[in-house]
Amino acid sequence: MTWIAGALVFWGLAWAANVRIAASRSRLARIAVPVLFGVTILVLWEGLVRGLGVSPVILPPPTAIAAEIADSGAVLWGDFVQTVVRGALSGLAIGAAAAIATAIAVDRFAFLRRGLLPIGNFVAALPIVGLAPILVMWFGFGWQSKAAVVVAMVFFPILLNAVAGLQATDRMQRDLMATWGAGWWPALWRLRLPAAMPFVFNGLKIASTLALIGAIVAEFFGGPTQGMGFRISTEANVLNLTMVWAQIAVAALAGSLLYGAIVLVERRVTFWHPSQRT
Amino acid sequence: MTRTLPVLTVLAALVAVWYAASVWLNAAWVFDQAARAGTAVTWAEVIPQTMAQDRPLLPPPHQVAAHLWQGVAGQAPTSRRSLIYHGWITLEATLAGFALGIAVGMGLAMAIVRFRAMEMGVMPWAIISQTIPIVALAPMIVVLTAQMGIQDRLVPKAVISAYLSFFPVLVGMVKGLRSPDAMQIDQMRTWSASEAQMFLRLRLPASLPYLFASLKVAIAAALVGAIVGELPTGAVAGLGARMLIGSQFGEPLIMWSALFAAAILAGVLILIVGQAERVAGRRMGVRA
Numbered sequence: 001m002t003w004i005a006g007a008l009v010f011w012g013l014a015w016a017a018n019v020r021i022a023a024s025r026s027r028l029a030r031i032a033v034p035v036l037f038g039v040t041i042l043v044l045w046e047g048l049v050r051g052l053g054v055s056p057v058i059l060p061p062p063t064a065i066a067a068e069i070a071d072s073g074a075v076l077w078g079d080f081v082q083t084v085v086r087g088a089l090s091g092l093a094i095g096a097a098a099a100i101a102t103a104i105a106v107d108r109f110a111f112l113r114r115g116l117l118p119i120g121n122f123v124a125a126l127p128i129v130g131l132a133p134i135l136v137m138w139f140g141f142g143w144q145s146k147a148a149v150v151v152a153m154v155f156f157p158i159l160l161n162a163v164a165g166l167q168a169t170d171r172m173q174r175d176l177m178a179t180w181g182a183g184w185w186p187a188l189w190r191l192r193l194p195a196a197m198p199f200v201f202n203g204l205k206i207a208s209t210l211a212l213i214g215a216i217v218a219e220f221f222g223g224p225t226q227g228m229g230f231r232i233s234t235e236a237n238v239l240n241l242t243m244v245w246a247q248i249a250v251a252a253l254a255g256s257l258l259y260g261a262i263v264l265v266e267r268r269v270t271f272w273h274p275s276q277r278t
Numbered sequence: 279m280t281r282t283l284p285v286l287t288v289l290a291a292l293v294a295v296w297y298a299a300s301v302w303l304n305a306a307w308v309f310d311q312a313a314r315a316g317t318a319v320t321w322a323e324v325i326p327q328t329m330a331q332d333r334p335l336l337p338p339p340h341q342v343a344a345h346l347w348q349g350v351a352g353q354a355p356t357s358r359r360s361l362i363y364h365g366w367i368t369l370e371a372t373l374a375g376f377a378l379g380i381a382v383g384m385g386l387a388m389a390i391v392r393f394r395a396m397e398m399g400v401m402p403w404a405i406i407s408q409t410i411p412i413v414a415l416a417p418m419i420v421v422l423t424a425q426m427g428i429q430d431r432l433v434p435k436a437v438i439s440a441y442l443s444f445f446p447v448l449v450g451m452v453k454g455l456r457s458p459d460a461m462q463i464d465q466m467r468t469w470s471a472s473e474a475q476m477f478l479r480l481r482l483p484a485s486l487p488y489l490f491a492s493l494k495v496a497i498a499a500a501l502v503g504a505i506v507g508e509l510p511t512g513a514v515a516g517l518g519a520r521m522l523i524g525s526q527f528g529e530p531l532i533m534w535s536a537l538f539a540a541a542i543l544a545g546v547l548i549l550i551v552g553q554a555e556r557v558a559g560r561r562m563g564v565r566a
Contacts, residue, residue, distance in 0.1 A: 015395070022395040030398065037399035058425045115284030119292075125498040126544050127505050130518075130537040133525035137533075138335070209408055213506075220509045221525050236417035244418050252410040 007047020014040040060242045068242040069249060075231070076250050082227040084254050086143035087215035091150025092207060099155045100200065103162030104188065117163065124156040129217050136221040146218040146227075153214040154207035158200065165199025166192050198273050201266040208258045212251065293339055300336040304328035307335070337534055346535040358515070361539045367516040369543065371432050371504040375439020376497055382440060383447025383496075390448075391455045391481070401452075408445050415441070416507055435516075439503035443496035450492025454485025483562065490555035497547045505540060517543070 219229025
């Protein structure tokens with residue numbers, strides 16, 4: 001009973017504090033409010049699970065999950081390397097390179113643009129995840145098939161954004177490049193590619209989530225006895241939910257870190273863009 | 279004509295590449311069979327054989343189309359081999375998840391627009407929630423619903439669909455509900471509109487274009503969620519389950535026809551949302 005009461009009291013206090021901090025609109029408040037909100041949810045979770053005596057088979061308390069992460073660091077790290085580094089990151093790099101190269105070709109040839117863009121728009125909305133079993137059949141159970149699924153998933157979002165970005169320069173800017181006697185390649189390198197970068201990074205941000213989804217889904221169709229998708233599905237089947245939650249925590253952390261890394265690079269590359277000025 | 283010609287050209291090129299690739303990939307099997315039988319085959323004999331294998335590495339388009347047609351029209355819709363039956367199972371979960379996603383997304387958006395603390399507290403977590411690969415949660419949602427005594431296989435799939443589709447709705451609605459400018463809000467104030475009236479008569483109608491743009495993204499995401507939800511759940515019915523079965527039994531044609539059925543379903547759903555947008559826009563006096 002004390003667990004529940006304590007959690008509810010904490011909730012009330014945190015909510016009051018948040019309303020108060022939110023009113024101040026300072027830079028610190030922008031960080032403090034969401035952090036306090038997250039902590040509140042963890043405390044509520046812990047208090048309710050312990051207070052109501054929820055079985056760990058249904059929902060383990062956060063402290064148990066933290067203990068699991070501390071205990072099985074080696075396993076989690078091995079799965080992380082297999083899924084995120086080998087599968088998701090290599091696939092994301094290949095897919096992004098291929099998509100940007102295709103976007104430049106599409107931008108160069110108007111015929112290709114008119115032909116490929118409607119198809120690309122349509123394909124981007126399709127459940128490409130469904131290719132996973134086929135690609136696993138082609139590329140085997142190793143990380144190559146996972147990377148292939150990731151390539152297929154990230155290609156179209158990045159392509160569409162890059163094509164939109166390459167067209168983001170206006171007539172005046174292109175005329176200026178022409179008056180300087182810049183050919184197609186210099187104009188691409190110095191004007192259109194930099195101008196496309198905000199769009200490309202937009203696509204990369206969408207793709208970073210898709211990459212992790214693709215790498216994990218591909219593992220459901222077979223793979224080595226390692227990897228986050230493999231671990232999650234096997235441990236969920238034997239009801240070892242603390243391990244599953246530990247994997248989810250790692251996946252969430254990996255996803256957020258990947259997203260954060262892309263934002264950091266974006267800040268360096270597109271420092272001139274209005275959205276980056278503070 | 280100037281618009282369809284490039285599309286048709288690219289499509290034709292894709293089909294040609296597909297045929298070439300299926301000849302190239304499937305030829306290995308034909309040569310293998312010939313070598314085992316101790317006979318030599320020429321390319322003129324190989325090519326027809328690559329077009330009609332039972333378990334091709336890459337089935338040529340016409341074989342996929344035939345299998346798809348057979349799955350849709352060649353079966354009674356209630357048969358377990360019918361793609362209509364499996365498509366319907368997936369569609370049910372998609373629509374349930376889509377509805378749930380819209381409800382959650384709109385509810386959160388309304389709270390965020392109304393309470394500043396909600397915006398600062400919830401918005402960063404909503405963004406983080408999307409960086410968590412949902413598929414990591416999928417097997418657990420399935421176990422969780424089973425533990426809570428919910429036998430319906432629809433529920434976990436719908437939850438996963440909703441998780442994927444709520445975010446576009448949330449972002450679009452926050453933008454849309456904030457889209458009325460100061461002048462319009464002042465105008466409502468001079469009419470001494472209450473907060474509820476301000477919401478119903480100004481903010482909600484103003485958010486409609488944003489809502490529909492989000493819905494097109496959300497319905498596609500909901501379908502992906504339903505299919506992904508079928509993979510780790512050991513589902514026996516649904517398009518995702520068909521893909522899994524095809525993968526486990528080494529039946530590429532089942533995988534390909536399920537994939538194309540899912541693609542067609544996605545296209546139809548997006549068209550329906552687009553049509554609803556047009557109808558709603560016309561009723562509200564938008565000139566198309």
